Structures are given as C-alpha cells and as structure tokens.
Amino acid sequence: MTNDIRKSVNRKVAGLTLLEVFLYLVGMPMLVVLTAVFSVQFYQMVPYYTFWPFVGVILAGVLCLVFFIVLLCVTRKKSRKTIRRQTIALIVTVVCLTFLVGALVDVVLPDILSSLTSGTLKVEDLENNYEEQAETNAFLVRRFVMYNIANGNYSADYAYETLVSQTDTFGSDMFTYNSSYLNQLEQIISNSDSAVQQEKYDALIAGLPELQQEYFEFVYTSWVMRDPAYMLNSPTAGSSIGNIERLAVGLAVSKATLNTYTKLAQEGMSNERISYLFNKNYASMHNDGYVTYDDSLILYAQSSGRMTVPVVLRLILDQSSDFSEDSRAVLDENNNLIYPTYEATVDGQKVEAITSMYYELYMADAVKELFNDYSHALVKVNNYENTYYVNPAFYEDNEVSRVLAGAVVVPCYNDSDELIGGYVSQPMKWGILDMDGKTMAVTSLDMSGLLNGALNTLVPLLAEIKVGDVSIVEGLLDGLGNVLYDATGGRPLSLGLCINDSGLLEINIFPMSVTYGVLGYQDMTWLQSNNLLCAVISVMSLRNWLYIVGAIALVTVFAASCCREFKLRIKKDAEEAAAALEPATETAGAAADAAGAAPVYDEETPVYDEETPAYDEEAPAYDDEAPAADEVGGGEYFGEAPSGDDE
C-alpha cells in the first residue's frame, strides 16, 4: 500500500472514528445532560435535600454507564460477533435501557408514589407536570418555615404579634418600615384613577424581593386579615386597593422578616430549629391527630362524594383514641421535670426515656397572663434551664385559654427583660380541619346592599368598640371559639370574619394549623418524605427523556455502526487497491482474488484489528457466504463481502 493511499485511508478512518464517537456521545449521555438540567434547577429550590433531587441524574448515569459497558463488551476486539450482530445487541441494549426502563417506571412508580403519599399524590399529577410539582414540594418547606416564623415558634422576635406590637414604637424597624410603606401607599391612592392605583400597587408588590412577596401574601392573608385590630378595616377612602394601614402592616412585617426568611428558605430542613419543630409537632399531629381519625370515616373524607354531613359530624364529635391519652409531665420531689416516657421492647431491646408527643407552640398573651395571674401555679424546674411547670395542684385546664395543667413553659423576654411570651409544650388534640389544613369559605357578602349600606358603617364600628381590653368582635369570636372548643372535645376551630380589600364581608371557618405552625396532614406527610418525593420527581423528569433520548440513541447507535461498516469497507477497498498496485505480489494477489478476498484480509488483519476490532469476525462470515447473507436480508449497510465483490 502506498503512503498516499494509506494516508487517505487513515484520514477517512479517523474522520469516521470521530463521527462514531460523536454519535455515541449524543446518544445515551444526552440523557444525563438533559436530566441534569432539571435537577440542577430543582436543587437550587431545595438545596437542603442534598443529593435527592439528583436521583434522576444518578439513574440516568447508571443507565448510561451500563450502555457504555455493554458497548465496550460487545465491540471488544475478541468479540466473535459480526458488526451487524453487535449493532443488534446494542440496539436491544438501548431499547432495554430506555423504553423498557421507562415502561417499568410507568408500571412500578404509581404504586410506590401512592404508598409514599398515602394515595394523595398520583403519578398522573407528576407525569407531565413534574416541574410544577417540584415547585409545590419546594414551597412546602418554605410554607412550613413561614408558618413557624409568623407564629413565633422559630423565634419570638419575629412572631407576628411581636412585630405588630412594635409598629407604634418610634425608632423601631417596624415603625420605619410601616411609615415608609404607608407613605408609598398614600401616594398611590392619591391618584384618582383606580386603574392607575392598582397598577402602581402591583408595581410596588412586583418590586419587592420574591421571598418578601411570598411572605407578605402569606402573612397578610393568614394573620393580618385575622387580626381583630385590622380584619374589619374597610378600604381607605378613595382607595381601590384596600385599607392602606392594613396593607402597610403586612408589608412592614414581611420586610422585617425578610432576612430571616431568606436565610431559612435556603437552610430549610437543615436548620436545627426548623427540623426540631417539624419532628416534634409532626409526631404530635400524627400520633394524637391522624391516628385518631384512622378509621373508615377518614377514608370517606378523602373520597369524592362521601364527605357527608353524618361523616363530618362523626369526625368532629365521635369519641376517639390517641397515643398520649392526655398524659402530662410531672415534677419529682426535687422539682425535676419528668416528661412522660414509655418503656417498650423494640426488636428485643428495651427502649426508654422517649419524650412523649408534646406539641410546642409560642404563646404571647397566654404566657403573659399565666405569669401575671397564675404565678402561684408555676414551678421553676431544676433540670431544665429557664423552664416552668404549670402545677396541676393549683391550676385547672384552660384557666388560661388553651393552656393545660402540666404544661411546660419556656418564657421569652425582650431586650429590656420584659416578658413577651413563651414556648408552651403540652398534649394537643387535633381537629379534622387541622388534618385538612384548608380554610372553608362560608360566604362573601356585599354589605353595601344590606340595610341601606348601614352595615358598611356598623361592622367596622364593632371592631372599634371595646369592652375592657377586647373589641366586641374579638370577644364574640372568642366566645364562639370556646363553644366550638367544648363541642369538639378540645379541638379548636376558628370563625374568620373580615372585610376584604374589595370591601366585601367574608366569613369563613379556618383550622388552627396556621397558628399552630403545621401544614395540613397531607402536606406534612409529604414534607416528612419530601426527600423521597424529590427523588420521585427527579425520576419523573427522567421518564420523558427516556423515551425521547431512547429513540435518538437508537438512531445514533445505528449510525455509529454504519460508520464502523464504512471504515471496514474503506480499509478493504484500500487493501484491494494496494494489492493491485503491488507488482511483487501480483501473482499471489491474482490467486487470492480468484480464491476470494479472505486471504487478503488475513494478511491485513493486524492493521484492521487496530481500528476495527470486529474485523476478524467479518472474514469468516465473508468466507462462508451463504449463511452470512442469510442472517439478515438487507446486507447493503453491513457491507457483507458478497456485496463488496459485486461492486
């Protein structure tokens, strides 16, 4: 073979080899790349879940790795299979690794997901909607964080009540923020055109950091609108955006909380306090809540068309059992606090000293009342720092609203050492609406049409008239709440009453879950296994790519095989040409031509072997023409020897 021919052949072979490599790379590895794009985005939403959002990528990587291992094995030098057979093997591998895995995911994942979420999340919800579900699941954590910032469970300093109480304190952050937002809102409503007002207000909200917007929306709806001080505020005169004082408070609270919320949104469940609150309060909600309802009625409540009036009544009024059985902590003779603990044999080992299902909640007014009016019933315990015990000997349940005898109180003080509230741990009874976690809208009334508009004036006035320290509305709602508390056996519900930003009177029933800092049971369950759900979502993102990339990989694998065939043919042609040009071997070449190409290949095998490992196998196939041709009908792509001869 001349150098020119050899160079030309080598160039072509090198080009085809590059193309072959490229084709393999745009096949299965694309699966990893495409899945990684989503997973990285998802990870940014839930950085505290470490590798879980990457499970899809890991799976894709494993599939890709398997493919390349198979590729290396199938196309190894010692392989005795023809390129055609190798190609079929690779195609079958791709089909198994993509379509079959995809189909397997479709069959297996629905049941896994269903059991993981107690049937509350279906594959159908994720199949083509995993991006939204990813956001929902990421938002679950942020919601939990928001609930526990606003109710003071994370820190008394950021409790809604604490922040609102500082609104009128000159020099405080809240005062500054509130004044600033009030000014901005006043400017907005100074415009007579309501459309412009709305536009400017929307621009103000849109200009806030994303997390502040999120927190504002939550705190305004769930706290400000339920705050007796603001809930019956009519829209400010001339305003089409609502009551600006109320809005300013909401905005100021969200601004004052922004840094903390931003930090916690990043830390999520990796934050020690948030994680502690979740574990402790979820244990209470599950064991003293969900288990209470674990009968046929909760099954009906979850089914469409079966949440009948008798079912609702039974869920609310039926006798039930829970784990804690209302057990309370006690003090020993040295004033050491003994939490209820259980002893049991688990897997042959004695398990002891486990804190019972106490629920922990920050309470401001109740703790202040407790320390002011029931100090005789409080015992400072020795074995825990800054902890008080509500002694049942001098106190009865609910003497201070919602504080039970035997409760454990950790008071909180401000910088001036004034008591501002405290963390109360005690057994909790959970209502069925807490399990649902959603507000039930009762009605929405346009008061302007009622009593010739007199209600428009009267209702806000009710919020202003105070009997003692409480407004009439607050007092009546409290009374109603106490009635419901008794009727439901200590599972409180609240009646919401507010004038919304459009001036409509809204009445709704809402569970205490926002105040308690827990999501609905379904969401809490999701949250408990959120890392696994992240993994499922990540796999679902892979699922669609399995089908798409699978099809692409089939084409690229096939095309890569064609490259190998072309290389083989080029080499063979070159060898033949070289043989024809070699005078010294002319006779031998002619004899070889007459006998067939196989001897020539045999001579050149070392050269081809370097680049085309399968070449060795080609020769026997070529020699044994009939069986080789019989293997696959279309031999033109696979460069069977007889075809080459014809050419």
Place this chain on the structure above:
Amino acid sequence: MERSVNGKIKFYRNLKVLFYCLGLPLFVFAVIITMTWLFAGEDPYMGSGGSTTVIWLQNQVTGSGPYGIWIAFGVWLLVAVVQVILRKTMHNRRARTVIVAVIALLAMGVPIVVMDIVLPANLADIQATAPEGVTVKSYGLQLSDLVGKTGSPIGDAHSFLSQVSSVTRAYNIGYYDGTKSGLADNTSNIPVTYESLYNVDEDGKVINKLSEERILELKKQYGDGTGTDHDFVRVPPNADGKLEIDGVVYENYTSASYSPSLPSGTTGSATTGYKIFRWYKTSRDSEYKEGVYGMASYNANGLLSDGYVFGIDTALEVLRQYYYSQMKISELGGSDAIYNAIYAEALRLQEKDYSEVGTEKYEIWHNYVKVGGSGGTEEGFSMTVGKLTQLLNSVGSHIGNNVVISSLLGLITDTFGVSLSFPVGDGTLSILVVTAADVANNTYGEGVTEGLLIRYQPATGDASNIQLNGNILYALGDLLDGLVKSGVIPVGTGGLSIGAWLYDLLSKDLILGLNLNSILGLFGLDLSSLFVGVDKTMSTGEVLEKIVMNLLGGLYWYCDPEIIPVYDYYEEAAESLGYDTELASYYCMLDKAVYNGGWHGYMIGSTLIPGVSLIAGDNIGSGMPSSMGLGSYAAVVQLQTDLSYKPVYYPLYMVRNLLLAFLPVVVFALIASGIAAEKEWLLETGQDDTPAKKKKAKKADKAAAKAEAALPAVEEEFSKPEETDTPVERTEAFVEPAADIVGEPTVQPEAEEGTETLAEENNGKEVE
C-alpha cells in the same frame, strides 16, 4: 429462467403467508378488536380486587371480557399444534393441508355447536328460576341483538353497560364493593381498657375480669412513668401473639402495633422509633364473609360494617329485599298496629336477652347504654340526650359568661336605660343577665344558672325561665304551654300540650280526607319521622326533645357492631304475641334493608333507600333525586338476573358470532396457504412441472441455455461438493442454487419421503 422461478417462489411464499394471515390470525385479530370495543376495561367483564396498576392489568386478563380471546387463541393453538405434529409425522403436503383444514373446521365448529346446545338450555333455566317479571331474551335474539346491525352499532352489549353505569352513578356505588377492613372498619372499635377485659366460659359466663388493684398496677407498669392513668391496655402480646395477663390468655382480643417516630429529647431534631401496642376486641372487628346480602363486610351482629361501600351486587340485594319485603307484608296483611306491637315486644325481648347478669351479652349491653342515659359507648358515638344536655350547658355557659354579651346588655339597660321587659299577653317577657349573686340569692328560682335568661312571668302562676343550657327544651315547652294556657297563642289544644296537639294534627283529617302530613307530603315534606316516639300524653318539652333527638338522630346515630339488632327479635315477638311469624320475618327484612340501605347508605353517601329521615330527604346516592334509581322490585330483579349471566355470556356470544363468520374464511385460508406452500416447495425443489406458456417456455429455454453455458464458469469458481449434496438430478431448475449464490442464497432442501417419484410425475395428481 432461474429469476422467473425465484419470482414464483417468492410469489408463492408471499401467497402462503398472506393466506395464512387471512385465516386464524385475522380471526384472532377480529376477536381482539371486537373484545376491546365491547368489553375491555368495563367493570362487569373485569376481575376484582386491588387497586394497583399491576392488579388492574391482572384484572383485565382474569375477567370474563377476554374469554373470546382465549377461545380464539385456543383454536389457533390447537390448529398450530396439529400442523407441527403433522409436519413431523406426515410428509404428504396435500394430505397435511386437508387434515389441518378439517381440524380447523372442527376446532371452530365444535365451540359453536357446544354453545348453541348449552347456552340456550342455561338461559331457559335462568328464565325458569328468575323471579316473576324478569324477562330473558331467547338465545337467538340475544345473539342477534348483541351488536346493532341496522343503523347504529349500539346493541345489547352497550345497553347493558349503560344500564349498569347509570345505576352505579345514581347510587354512587362501585361495581365492586370496598371496605377498610379490620380494626378501622367500625368507627366505634376503639382500643380496649383494662376494665373491659374478660373471657367467656363454656356457659357463656364472663370470667377473668381484672381486679381494680391489679388494673392500677398494670397501668403503672405499662404507663408513661408519670403515674398518669392510661386506660387502654398496652401490654405487649405473648409469644403466640395473644393477650396474656397473669398467665391468663384473653382470647377475644387482637393486638395492633403502632410505630410512631418520637422526638428523642426536648431539644434537637433527633427522633426515635418506638412501638406501642393496643388491643381491640375481635368480635367488634368486621369480617368480609357471606351474609344476608351476599359477600360483604359484616359485623358480628349481621349488619354491614361502617367502612363498607356497596358493590352493585350487594346494593341490588338490599334493594330487592326492601321491595320484596314490602310486597310480602302487603300480601300477608301487615299494618302499623301489628308492626308497632311487634316492635315494642321485640325491644322488650332484646333487653331481656341482654339482661342476664354475668353473661357476655350483659357485659356488652352494660357498656352500651340506651338512649337517655349517660356514659357508655353509645354516648361516644351518637347524640344522646345526656350528651345534648352537656353540649347545651356548655354553649349556654360560654355565651352566658361572655363578657361582651354581658357588657352589651349592661350597656343597653344601664347606660341607655332601655328596658328589656315586654308585656306579652297578660304577663311579662324579660331578657336578663343572671349573675353569680343572683344564683346565690336564688333570685330567679331553682335551676337558673349564670348567663342569659329569658323569663316569662304570667299574671298568675310560676314564671318560665329559658336559658341556653341543657334545660332549654323543657323551658321552651313550658313557655309555649303557658302562652297557650294564657291565651297568648290562640289555639284550642283540647287539653293536650301544644307539642302533642301538633303531633295529633299530623294524622287528623283536615280536608278531603287528607291529614297535615299528607298535605305536606304533596310538597315533598314528610314530618312523621320527626315525631317518632311521640304520644299524646307528652308535654311540649318532651315532644321538643323527641323532635330534636329525631332530627339529630338523622345526622348522628350509633349502631353497636355486637348487639343483635331489634329486628332479629321480631319473629320471636310475633310468636309470643300470636302474630304471623312469616309476616314478622318480612318486617325484619324491611327494617334491616332500611338500616343498611337507608341509614348506613346515607352516611357513606350511597343512599339506596330514600327518605329514611327528614334530613336524608327524598334522595339516593349522594344527593341524586330518588327517581334516578331503581324504583321497583321488577327493575331490581331484572338487573340482578342480567348481571348473573351477561358478563359471562356476552363475550361468549361475541366469539360465537365471529367463529361462525370466520369459519369458511379460516378453512379456505388454511387450504389456500397449504396449496401455496406446496407450490413454493415444489418450485424450490424443482419438482414443479406446470406447463409454461409458449413464449415463456421459449424464454425459459433460452435462459436455460445461457445458464448451461455459464455453468462451467460457475462450477470453476465454486466448489464442487454442492452438486453432490443435491438429492435430485440436475435439471434446468437445478442451476438456480448455484447461480443464486451471489444473489439470494437458497438452501437446497432435502427431498421428502415420496417426493422423488413425485418429481417424475404430474404434481397435480394424487400423491401415493
């Protein structure tokens, strides 16, 4: 020449495949398509159980829907097996083809014949045993009407599905039933306490009750370390999984373990897994078994469990018994008077049955306090009078003590000087706030508590005090009676209390023979259910209490899973009273159906029997008008009969029709395929001697000559042994394999037995 032969071989090969495909594969395909169209995914034709994807797929396969597919595949398999066997054992192709065709004919014909003999006979049996009014179409008509052929393709198969679907939708039930079986199937099946543990001896007497001292010890032993008494038994099971205390095994109890994850300490996020045991009374669990309505989830007392949602079969049986019992009661001359007498006696018998001290029945009854009492299981799961009183007291207490209400009243009376006393009739109606001092001084009489008070002081006689507390109904009754007596309410009650007078009015003819209840009935109102248990001797307070309890009872009631219902004592009661026991048995059937289909159905949102209470109304399912349901006995039994055979017979009809339609097609296709295969083989082996047309023959001769000329070259190029391998002499067709080496290789087949001679003879003649 060889190209022409190759073309022919290809042609016959394709023809062979084509004809084969037009036979059994096409038949199977047609069956699959038709099955998919008519039955796939439809509940009556699917297996039951489970809800996972895998089980759903399994149900698709195990149901009756694919029966036709199995038969079609069976026919195909049989024919294919015969073909394989013949291929190995018989070398005469023509004979093979004929045998295969005959087998196919039999394989397809026999099922038709069998179905045509068996199914009509079965249908006749169904018709003969079906209740009166049920019609079962003849076999021939059912075959014809399965699918519409004139105009719309909608036939009986679709109509049947549509009817099933409309019934399940109207009653909000599934085709198959569902239950949350086990402990959670009954809402009142809560964990047992130490106090309620017992065993029962051979005489039905309660033994092995724990002493109070031992109970205290056990509570401490298995408590939480704080000394707080925990009522529920927490003892771990023994090695046999039984509850064993002090060496005594308590047999009728089942343990359930819960593994909550609890915080490990008062700080930090660590949790610890833990296991808690609870014990439940086995006899309060439900069991999925055969009962009065067929297979369903029943309690020990024979009633459906709380967690049970009807399947169509159970629902239809409840409805059948409901309508049938009414028919029979009417036929046997039943009346309200007889029913009331039997009911009252049955109540007495039931109580007597459970009153023998020391028996298990007494123990169960002891825990279940009848309406009007306090404590016990019933109060925990229904609105008893005691619980209502407690609730009203609580409401009154909270509202009465509400600082805002008191202050507002004070503001109105003291600040604005407005008197809240009004002259009503000859008396005075006052709105007052009772203070602790008033109670202490007994200012307003006995029983008046703190809070809001509405007081009516007639000119003469005692004042009526109405407070929002447990006494409110009686107080309101007294007030109403007082107002009637004083003439403020100008009604002549004829000496009855106003409540009793209203009750009396319901059944009194007012106009055209209509009483108040029947007049209200014209507007869809039936108040009679509100006055159940009322009699003319009752005071208004008592009547009000009955009305409220009846009203609340329609929303919130209790049925103990162990106590035998009063209906089961009807026959015994009738016997003791001298009434017809058969009539009593139908009253029992009716009341049981009303409870299971009406009350239980209303609770789960699948009301089968409408109008059992004022609140349930004239609705079925989860609020559909009752007119949407099956309104008669005939309609119910017709659907029951249809469901008994159509899910199996319709798929058989479908395949029977297709077997018939494809019978000639399949036989023809198999023969044609066989002939084509034979022709292909003859061509391949060079045995085909079909006379060629002249032109073609000439061309063939020329081609043969060329081939002859080319043969030496080819022979030189390729090795000789191939020639010696061939079993037949070289003919003009024999060049084909050699020339074809480069093109399409053809492996020379071995000559089959008997074909050597065939090659010499006319192939069209009979072989051997």
